Structures are given as structure tokens and as C-alpha cells.
Amino acid sequence: MQQATGAGVSAPDAPLVALTDARVHFGAVRALDGVSLTISPGECLGLIGHNGAGKSTAVNVINGGLTPTGGQVRYLLADGRDGSGLADAQACGIRSVFQELSLCPNLTVLESLRVIHRDLTGIGWRKVAQGRIAKALAEIFPGHQIEPGMTVGELTLAERQMVEIAAGFSDGRMPARLVILDEPTSSLDAAIARQLLSHINTFCAKGGAVIFISHMLGEVFDVATRIDVMKDGRIIASKPTSEFTQQGLIDAMGHVAAEKSAARAPGSAKTELGEEILKTPEGLSARKGEIVGLAGLAGHGQAEALARFYMSRSGKLGQVKQPEVAFVAGDRGRDGVMPIWSILRNLTLTHLPSLTNRGLVDRDGERRLAADWRSRIGIRTDNMDNLILSLSGGNQQKVLFARALASSAPIVVMDDPMRGVDVGTKQEAYQLIRNEAAGGRSFLWYSTETEEVCQCDRVFVFRNGRISAELTGDNINEENILAASFEMQGVGT
Amino acid sequence: MNGKYRILLPVLSLAFLLAAVFYLQPRAMSYFGLNLLFNLAVPIALATIAQMMIMMVNDIDLSIGTFVSFVACVTATFLHDTPVLGVAILLAAILAYAGLGALIHIRQLPAIVVTLGMSFVWGGLAVLLLPSPGGTAPVWIRSLMTVKPPLVPMAVVACVLIAGISHFLIMRSSTGTLLRAVGGNAQAVARSGWSVAKLKAGAYALAGFFGVLSGVCLVGLTTSADANIALRYTLLSIAGVILGGGEFTGGKISPVGAVIGALTLALAGSFLSFMRLSPDWQIGAQGAILILVLAVRLLFSRRNRKWKEAAQNG
Numbered sequence: 001m002q003q004a005t006g007a008g009v010s011a012p013d014a015p016l017v018a019l020t021d022a023r024v025h026f027g028a029v030r031a032l033d034g035v036s037l038t039i040s041p042g043e044c045l046g047l048i049g050h051n052g053a054g055k056s057t058a059v060n061v062i063n064g065g066l067t068p069t070g071g072q073v074r075y076l077l078a079d080g081r082d083g084s085g086l087a088d089a090q091a092c093g094i095r096s097v098f099q100e101l102s103l104c105p106n107l108t109v110l111e112s113l114r115v116i117h118r119d120l121t122g123i124g125w126r127k128v129a130q131g132r133i134a135k136a137l138a139e140i141f142p143g144h145q146i147e148p149g150m151t152v153g154e155l156t157l158a159e160r161q162m163v164e165i166a167a168g169f170s171d172g173r174m175p176a177r178l179v180i181l182d183e184p185t186s187s188l189d190a191a192i193a194r195q196l197l198s199h200i201n202t203f204c205a206k207g208g209a210v211i212f213i214s215h216m217l218g219e220v221f222d223v224a225t226r227i228d229v230m231k232d233g234r235i236i237a238s239k240p241t242s243e244f245t246q247q248g249l250i251d252a253m254g255h256v257a258a259e260k261s262a263a264r265a266p267g268s269a270k271t272e273l274g275e276e277i278l279k280t281p282e283g284l285s286a287r288k289g290e291i292v293g294l295a296g297l298a299g300h301g302q303a304e305a306l307a308r309f310y311m312s313r314s315g316k317l318g319q320v321k322q323p324e325v326a327f328v329a330g331d332r333g334r335d336g337v338m339p340i341w342s343i344l345r346n347l348t349l350t351h352l353p354s355l356t357n358r359g360l361v362d363r364d365g366e367r368r369l370a371a372d373w374r375s376r377i378g379i380r381t382d383n384m385d386n387l388i389l390s391l392s393g394g395n396q397q398k399v400l401f402a403r404a405l406a407s408s409a410p411i412v413v414m415d416d417p418m419r420g421v422d423v424g425t426k427q428e429a430y431q432l433i434r435n436e437a438a439g440g441r442s443f444l445w446y447s448t449e450t451e452e453v454c455q456c457d458r459v460f461v462f463r464n465g466r467i468s469a470e471l472t473g474d475n476i477n478e479e480n481i482l483a484a485s486f487e488m489q490g491v492g493t
Numbered sequence: 494m495n496g497k498y499r500i501l502l503p504v505l506s507l508a509f510l511l512a513a514v515f516y517l518q519p520r521a522m523s524y525f526g527l528n529l530l531f532n533l534a535v536p537i538a539l540a541t542i543a544q545m546m547i548m549m550v551n552d553i554d555l556s557i558g559t560f561v562s563f564v565a566c567v568t569a570t571f572l573h574d575t576p577v578l579g580v581a582i583l584l585a586a587i588l589a590y591a592g593l594g595a596l597i598h599i600r601q602l603p604a605i606v607v608t609l610g611m612s613f614v615w616g617g618l619a620v621l622l623l624p625s626p627g628g629t630a631p632v633w634i635r636s637l638m639t640v641k642p643p644l645v646p647m648a649v650v651a652c653v654l655i656a657g658i659s660h661f662l663i664m665r666s667s668t669g670t671l672l673r674a675v676g677g678n679a680q681a682v683a684r685s686g687w688s689v690a691k692l693k694a695g696a697y698a699l700a701g702f703f704g705v706l707s708g709v710c711l712v713g714l715t716t717s718a719d720a721n722i723a724l725r726y727t728l729l730s731i732a733g734v735i736l737g738g739g740e741f742t743g744g745k746i747s748p749v750g751a752v753i754g755a756l757t758l759a760l761a762g763s764f765l766s767f768m769r770l771s772p773d774w775q776i777g778a779q780g781a782i783l784i785l786v787l788a789v790r791l792l793f794s795r796r797n798r799k800w801k802e803a804a805q806n807g
Contacts, residue, residue: 065684086686102684104677106744111670116685121667153743 015040016076016092016178016209017062023070024057024233031057032068033233039178044200044210046224046241048217048249054233055213059180062211063096064089078174090118093177097168097184105153109133109163112152119173136170137162140199141192157187157331165196169203178209185219186420189297189448190482197223215422216449217246277442278411280309283467284460286411286442291433293456293476294446296485301465302446303415309444310413326350326404330416330446336400337388344370344384347399351406373402377432394425401429405436412436414445418452430455450478461485499738499745502793503753506736506786510760517767528646532714534759535638535651536561537729539707541737541755542659542748544730546700548739549663549746550675550693552597552604556612557704558727560586562720563615564708569628569718572709576631583709587701594697598690612727619720626719630712638713651710652752659748662699672696676744729758732783738790757786 015038024032032054039045039062049055060066061073064086075083075092083092095116103112110129114120120129130148137144141162152160161184168179181200185193200210200223214220220227220241227244229237229252237252278286284305286292294302313325329336338346348355348366355365370384377398381391388396397417404412418426433443433455447453459476461469461484469484514530515522521530540561547554554560564583572579593611597604640647663669674682675692683689707726712718735741736757737750761782765775 090686096684098684102678102681104674104681104744106677107670107674111674114667114670115674115682115687118686125667126665 014076017094018074018076019058019061019071020074021071022058022061022068022073024061024066025069030233032061034071035061035230035233035235036071037228037235037238039209039211041177041207041209042204042225044204044212044223044225046220046227047211047213047230048215048220048227049230053230055230056182057233058230059096059182059211059213062089063094063180065096078177091174093174094180095168095176095178096180096182097164098182103152103160103164106151108149108151109146109155110148112163113167113170116167117170117172132170132172133163133166136166140166140169141195158189158192161187162192169199176208178211179203180211180213182213183215183420184212185214185216187416187448190450191297193219215420217249217423220249221246278309278444280305280312283470284309284444286444286458288410288442289437289440290458291437291443291445291456293453293459294444294462295450295453295459295481296462296468300462300485302462304465305462306413306415306444306446313411322354323350323407323409325411325413326407326409328400328404328412328414328417330414330419332393332396332400335415337396339387339389341388342385343379343381343388343391343399346388347373347384347402347406350403354408369406373406377402378428394421397421398425398429401432405432405441410440411442411444414443414447416446416448418447418449426452450481453481454478499747500750502786502790503737503747503750503757506789507753507757507760510757510764510782514760514764514767517764521763521767524644524646528648530760530763531646531648531652531756534756535648535655536707536711536714536723537726537733537759538652538655538752538755539703539710540723540726541730541733541751542655543700543703543707545659545734545737545739545746545748545751546663546672546696546703547604547608548676548731548734548741549673549744550594550696551679551742551744552608552693553731553741554608554700555605555727556608556615557700557730558724559612559615559619560590560701560704561708561711561723561726562718563619563622564705565712565715565718565722566619566622566628566720568634568709568712569630570622573629573631583705587698587705590701590704591694591698595690595694597697598693616720623718623720626717628712628718630716634709634713635716638710652756656749656752659703659752663746663748668695672699673744673746676742676746729755733758736783736786758783 018038020036022032022035023030035054035058037045047055047058057066061068064073064075064084067085073084075088075094077083077088077092083089104115107115110126110133113129113133114125117129117132133148137146144159144162146155146159146163152163155163165181165184168181169176184196188196197219200212204210204223204225210223212220212223221244224241227237227239227241227249228235229249231252276285276287278284282305284292284294294305296302310325310327314323314327327335333339338349344366347370351369352361355362355369357365367384373379374381374384379391379398379402380395388399391399401417404414418429421429430452433445437443437457443456445452445456453459454476456476457472459471459481460467461471461481463485469480471480471484518526520526540557544554544557547557564586567579567582567586570579571582593607596602597607638647642650661669663673671682671687672692672695675689675696679689682692708723711723715722733754734746734751735754737747737752737754739746739751739754758779761779762775764782765778770778
């Protein structure tokens with residue numbers, strides 16, 4: 001455990017936040033079912049659990065956004081008083097960085113700070129905001145390319161996430177004392193994620209506290225001093241990090257996830273691959289039944305290459321009954337789900353042309369198709385007519401997988417589809433993809449996570465918008481991918 | 494980069510139209526000519542700013558035309574006869590706008606329906622006030638609208654002032670930033686502890702305020718009012734905002750662009766008169782100009798956006 005070095009006048013080990021038997025019930029749903037936890041200065045609490053375990057609810061209770069239906073939340077204010085509620089949470093210096101990006105795309109980076117910092121008013125507020133965000137960005141992500149005057153909507157996803165994290169740690173009228181990071185690294189590449197992790201360590205060493213939520217267990221082990229495991233709205237294990245092992249954590253979460261893709265035997269599958277069915281001018285190629293990975297640091301042209309390929313094979317006028325390419329979105333909110341549609345409608349969307357009968361949708365056929373895929377990939381809902389947003393992130397992603405796979409398209413393009421998806425769902429998805437590939441489908445899979453890239457038969461590593469390496473078989477490993485992503489980087493910049 | 498295109502296109506279309514008008518009618522290139530060209534654009538610009546406030550928070554106001562007509566009727570009657578009562582009525586109208594904003598947010602009503610309904614309310618009130626065209630403009634507004642500043646005509650000065658003030662209010666001030674944030678991501682604003690209902694009420698109140706200014710200015714120019722005097726402002730203001738680089742959703746707006754958009758629309762009318770186009774065809778031709786400009790804008794932004802968004806994940 002780290003020694004707190006004192007923040008404010010309070011006793012160093014008095015907890016900043018104390019939850020006592022907090023409960024949140026939405027009707028019959030018990031999102032939080034009696035959680036007690038404390039966070040003291042200097043602590044970094046790793047909070048893990050699969051999607052729907054209640055982490056987000058816990059976060060909203062801790063930051064004051066949600067009033068628990070039972071139990072208590074107390075904050076220790078800087079002047080030693082005790083408080084509760086949203087205003088006191090803010091006065092206590094509790095900041096949250098949410099999983100779904102919560103910036104306003106029409107504002108500039110410095111203007112975004114105005115939304116979170118209430119004291120930014122009056123003449124000269126822009127200068128103050130600019131100073132704060134620039135300082136925080138430089139501190140956490142040295143070498144970043146973000147100007148405070150840039151519009152958020154024009155930043156890449158990774159840059160937006162960096163801005164949000166920096167805003168969470170930035171100076172304000174009340175300095176940040178507890179920063180809650182919900183999946184902060186989901187769209188960051190490894191190098192930037194590392195910068196964040198080391199900043200968390202320094203922040204905690206100076207007496208700050210952090211709640212770190214991530215599906216990447218390696219990161220949690222790197223930064224957390226204590227790990228709490230959540231399941232079904234409760235904390236089922238809470239121990240110092242040193243007493244956990246990765247396998248122990250996964251077991252505790254209740255998912256039996258294989259350590260590594262044991263089922264895949266590299267090389268053996270290769271003989272079954274068919275003829276080349278895809279070749280792009282920039283050098284991407286895929287054969288029938290092959291899983292092709294696009295790797296490299298985030299923002300080096302992978303998503304662009306996928307989009308270019310996809311656009312070149314689709315988007316023609318007129319209805320296509322047999323699409324050549326299907327697409328699985330990673331940024332669900334932006335190019336995945338139809339937020340006000342039901343799960344059923346979302347699932348059958350791309351399949352509608354073949355479900356059409358004399359210009360009308362064949363309702364029964366639609367239901368059969370949806371029911372079939374629901375059981376095939378295990379979408380956890382009792383009614384496919386529920387709104388898509390009633391599902392957890394992982395299950396929404398399953399719907400998107402089903403939407404793409406239900407089509408007859410021989411090629412499936414996947415744009416970092418496992419972003420923010422829990423370990424168990426990931427394993428199911430890997431299995432699904434392997435089965436489909438064995439059935440003759442080809443996959444183009446962009447991923448920011450090395451573990452996923454290692455599932456592929458062939459990997460193209462991107463650097464600065466071009467393919468810098470093509471790896472196959474046993475050559476697909478973390479070292480080779482990293483080498484190809486970083487090579488020349490020192491010389492170039 | 495996108496932000497720069499956003500303002501470039503309205504400026505170019507205005508310059509193009511202006512050049513065309515000057516070519517057709519060189520005498521318009523004078524103090525008097527410019528004032529005549531842009532005179533009636535001042536109330537349109539104010540109404541466009543009002544519309545922009547609503548579009549800023551992802552709503553749309555279908556009642557702005559009848560609201561301006563109503564204000565014009567109040568100005569030509571109460572504000573002239575009993576100024577105190579007139580001011581009170583106009584303040585109440587602004588409050589009503591604020592109330593509508595809060596109502597729309599709290600009840601989650603579609604703004605398009607509520608404002609469509611309100612357009613009948615304002616229109617009805619206007620007819621009650623002035624069943625037939627008439628009334629008198631208060632002397633002070635009449636003299637304000639006909640003032641002759643040196644070098645640059647009043648209409649141009651007024652438009653620059655409107656653009657400057659609304660730009661400062663919306664784009665630079667901290668409150669304006671917060672209002673735009675509501676359009677960008679209302680959920681994030683709410684999560685940071687702000688009351689979105691209050692912010693929306695504020696945006697609607699600003700719209701009401703600029704709507705009132707529009708009506709008062711209009712009467713200053715026309716000297717009398719009519720219950721149907723500004724009906725076409727509803728569509729003109731929406732078109733002006735869009736022409737000026739604004740968008741229907743996402744809080745993407747530009748006050749300077751909106752004023753320029755309003756000027757362009759006003760100029761389009763004059764341009765067609767100079768072309769000796771029969772008035773029967775003018776509305777259609779105005780629409781054609783609008784479509785043309787928007788098509789150019791689409792070409793500008795489309796390629797840009799498509800690849801940007803595609804690359805965003807990377």
C-alpha cells in the first residue's frame with residue numbers, strides 16, 4: 001500500500017468517500033445491491049467486473065450523480081466537514097471521466113472545460129481554461145499534438161479521450177482529489193495508455209486517489225493498490241492487488257476465459273484457406289476464410305483503410321440483396337446502433353432487403369431471423385422488442401455482430417469491435433469469428449488490442465497511414481507488432 | 494479546418510450576389526443604394542439570430558415569423574400609445590419564450606410541434622391587436638432606423654453590430670459556451686451538474702429577445718404594422734442560419750454566418766428584381782438560389798467530413 005502524503009487538512013488516512021450499504025434499485029432491477037467501500041487519499045482502487053455488474057452505477061453513486069435508494073454516501077470535504085450529494089461531491093474534488101465520451105463535439109478543447117469547471121466565468125475565462133487544459137495535457141501526455149483551440153469534433157477518438165482524462169485531472173477551484181476513470185484506455189494505444197498509467201501512479205503518490213475501471217486486467221494490476229471485484233451489483237472480493245492473480249480475478253468475475261486462444265493452432269488452418277478474394281491498392285489482401293488483422297498504434301490509418309475499402313464495395317444506388325461486405329462498428333454510438341429502435345430492428349437492419357416481400361417487410365421472417373441469432377450468440381434479453389439501449393455495451397455489440405453476420409456477405413469488416421466489451425463476451429466473439437471463418441467468410445479486423453490481433457491468421461501493421469509490415473503465422477506476436485509500429489518513430493518525429 | 498470553410502462559403506455567396514447586383518445596377522454602389530439594399534435585412538438578421546438561438550439547442554422555432562408580427566403589432570400600438578405597458582407586454586413575451594424552452598425540455602416535447610402551435614397563438618394575438626394594417630411607429634425607433642451615420646449606411650452598421658454582439662454573446666462568453674454545449678451533448682452538461690432546463694430556457698429567452706428586437710426594428714422601417722407583416726421570416730430565418738453555416742443539430746452555429754446568411758437572402762430578392770423577374774417567379778427563384786448555395790456547401794463539407802469521420806477511429 002502506498003503511504004498517503006496528506007491532501008488538505010484531513011487526517012491522511014481518513015477516507016475521501018465512504019459508501020455504506022449503498023443500494024440502487026430501478027424497479028425490480030437491483031443495479032447496486034448493498035455496496036460498502038471507502039477510498040482514502042493515496043489509494044488507487046481497481047474496480048473490475050463484467051458488463052452489467054454495476055460498476056457504472058457505483059461510479060454514478062460515488063460522484064453524486066445518482067442518489068442511492070438505500071444506504072449512505074459520505075464525502076470528506078477539504079475543510080474536514082462531512083457532506084453528501086452532488087454539490088458536495090464536486091466541492092470534495094471528485095471528478096469523473098466516463099466511458100462513453102462525454103465531450104461536446106461542437107466546442108473547442110478549452111471550451112469543454114467550461115462545462116465541468118463552474119468557476120470559469122467572467123472576463124479572461126478563456127485564458128484560464130486554456131492554461132488549465134494545456135498544463136494537464138502536457139503533464140499527463142507529454143508530446144501530445146492537441147491545441148486548446150481545436151474543435152473536439154475534429155479530434156480523433158483517442159485524442160478526445162486524452163482531453164477528457166486531462167480535464168479530469170486539471171486544476172480547478174477545487175483541485176482534483178479523487179478521479180474516477182471508467183475505461184479510460186479503451187481507445188488509447190499502448191504508448192499513450194502507459195503515459196496515463198504512470199501519471200496515475202504519480203498522482204496517487206502525491207496523495208490523490210483514483211478509481212480505475214478497466215477490462216484490461218494487465219493495466220489494473222499495474223496501477224491499482226487494491227482491487228474490488230463486482231458481480232451482480234455487489235462487491236464480491238476486495239483485496240490488495242498483490243493478493244490477486246490474473247486467473248484469480250477472471251475466476252472471481254465468474255467467467256471461464258481461456259488464458260490465450262488455445263483453440264487456435266496457427267499454421268494448421270492455413271491449408272484450408274481459399275483463393276484471394278480481396279486486394280486493395282495499398283496492399284491489404286485477404287483470402288477466403290481468412291482472418292486478417294490490422295494492427296499498429298491507434299490513429300495510423302487503419303480505420304481509414306477499412307472505410308476506404310468498405311466504401312469502394314458498397315454504397316451504390318439501389319438495393320443490394322447480397323451485399324459484398326458487412327460492417328461491424330466499434331464506435332457503437334456513432335456508426336452502430338439506432339438508439340431509439342428495438343433490439344430486433346437493430347439486428348435485422350442490413351438484412352431487410354432479403355426480408356422484403358413486394359416492398360413490405362416480412363415481419364415473421366424478421367422475428368425468426370432475430371430469434372435464431374439471439375440464441376446463436378446469446379443476446380441477454382427477455383424480449384427482442386426492448387430498446388437496444390436497454391442492453392449492456394457488450395450485448396449491444398453482439399447485436400451488431402449478428403447484424404453483420406446475418407447477411408450473406410463474404411467479407412466482414414470490423415472496426416475495433418471489442419471496445420469496452422467484457423472478457424467473457426470477447427471470448428464468445430472470438431469463437432464466433434473463428435467459426436464463421438471456418439465456414440468460408442473472410443474478416444478484416446482492426447483492433448487496438450494485441451490480444452485480439454493475435455487471433456488473426458495474418459496481420460498488417462500500419463504506421464503513418466501505410467502498411468509497414470505483414471505478419472503471418474508464428475510471427476504474429478506482440479514484439480513483432482510493436483517493432484513494426486514503432487520503427488523509425490524516433491527518427492521521424 | 495472545417496470551421497474556416499463554415500464561414501468562407503457564406504461570405505463568398507454574399508460577395509458573389511453583391512457583385513452581381515452591382516453589375517446589373519451600378520447605382521446601387523452608393524451610400525443610399527446600399528442602405529436601400531440592406532435596410533429590410535436588419536429585422537431579418539435579428540430574426541435569424543433568434544432562430545439560431547433555438548437551433549443552437551437542437552430545436553427549431555416555427556413561430557418566429559408570427560412572433561415578430563405580433564411584436565410589430567405591439568410596437569405600433571401599445572409601445573407607441575402607452576410605452577410602459579408596451580414594454581411590459583414585450584417583456585412578458587420574452588418570458589413566455591423562456592417558459593416554452595423549459596416546458597419543451599422538461600416534458601420532452603418536440604419543439605417543432607410546440608412552436609407550430611405557438612405560431613397560431615402569436616398570430617391570433619396579432620390579429621386581435623391590429624385586425625387591419627395600421628398603427629404608428631414610436632418616434633424614437635423611427636429616428637433610430639433612419640439615422641444617417643457618416644461613411645457607412647445605417648443598415649450596414651446595424652448588421653455589423655448585430656453580428657459582433659451576438660458573436661461575443663454566443664461564441665466568446667462563458668455562458669454562451671455553456672448554451673452551445675447543450676446543443677452538442679446535453680447529457681454531458683446535465684451530468685456536470687447544470688440544469689439543462691434552465692439553460693434551454695435561457696436560450697429561448699435570448700431568442701425571444703432578438704425576436705422582439707426584430708419586430709421593433711421592422712416597425713421602425715415600415716412605420717406601421719400588420720398582423721401578417723413578417724410571416725415569411727420563419728422560413729427566411731431557418732434558411733439564413735443554414736446558409737450561414739449552421740446546422741440543424743449538434744449546436745453547430747455561427748452568429749456572423751447567420752447575419753451574412755440573412756443578408757444574402759435579402760439581397761437575393763433585390764437581385765431578382767434587378768433581373769426584372771416577374772414577382773410570380775421570385776419566390777421560386779429565391780429557393781433555387783438557396784438550393785444552389787447549399788449544394789455548394791455540401792460539396793465542400795462532404796468529402797471533408799466523410800473521410801474525417803472514417804479516420805476518426807484511427
